[in-house]
Amino acid sequence: MPARLHCPGPLREGQVLALPTGPARHVQVLRLQPGDEVTLFDGNGGEWSAHVVKMGRSDVDVRVQAHEPVEREPARAVHLALGIPANDRMDWLVEKAAELGVASIQPLVTERAVVRLAADRAARRREHWQGVAIAACEQCGGNRVPVVHAPVALTQWQPPTDVVRLVLSLAREGVPLLQAATGDAPVLLLSGAEGGLTAQEEAAARQAGFAPVTLGPRVLRAETAPLAALAALTLAGAAR
The missing domain is CATH 3.40.1280.10 (SPOUT methyltransferase, trefoil knot domain)
Known part of the structure; x- marks a missing residue:
């Protein structure tokens, strides 16, 4: 299962973005490499498939792919x-x-x-x-x-x-x-x-x-x- 990372949006298909410090550190700890898949979510519903395109010393870039409108929230707030x-x-x-x-x-x-x-x-x-x-x-x-x-x-x-x-x-x-x-x-x-x-x-x-x-x-x-x-x-x- 790809690593799940919170990334403040808005996200869009095809976007290349630098991960925030926390998620970037998580990717580095996992020793992911360019081409490896991750899952992004911005906290507003659904999630995005993505893959690593650049690994730097302290920065990680990913390319956002398709959005999945999956919800796992309780029926009652x-x-x-x-x-x-x-x-x-x-x-x-x-x-x-x-x-x-x-x-x-x-x-x-x-x-x-x-x-x-x-x-x-x-x-x-x-x-x-x-x-x-x-x-x-x-x-x-x-x-x-x-x-x-x-x-x-x-x-x-x-x-x-x-x-x-x-x-x-x-x-x-x-x-x-x-x-x-x-x-x-x-x-x-x-x-x-x-x-x-x-x-x-x-x-x-x-x-x-x-x-x-x-x-x-x-x-x-x-x-x-x-x-x-x-x-x-x-x-x-x-x-x-």
Whole structure:
């Protein structure tokens, strides 16, 4: 199978282009040679066949060939908004969410979140997480790269309105996830950091139209719960 490389578009048939630094390095690590095939995608759907035409010391040129309108995305769009977990768990969460076909990720600073990011560091982390999502799509075959938004405080976040709003809740009145998420409308799933959302944060979410849902009697880690919900929603959509 040819190496899959993300290359910002627009791409067009017959185009000869220099690969960005990351994909070029990937090609060199693989020791590809002129004539070897690669697959390109720009994150907006479909993928392009291409082949290497030049290998330099640090630059790689490829010629774009035919476009294949193949899609491997879930039938239902699921957006995650979540408290930023500590250490490297956010990297892992972004990677796995991208593999599962998440539509977008909104990192949030919540009351119980350990992570606090200054503006300059927040911008760097967003760029890093976006790179993690791109690499995951290169690996898993996804042709639409999920957008990782800039981190924002939960109290300042303005959630989209054209979605089914659900919040992962530890309260007993939460209904089972799939019972609340019927239909095919896009879903926005809100989840807390370690310890979950505070009672005040969840109350504010409910006032904003988020319905409380549960994944069952077990208490899942902050990085596990949103992925379990994402997997359940995408698999349920594929079964319909």
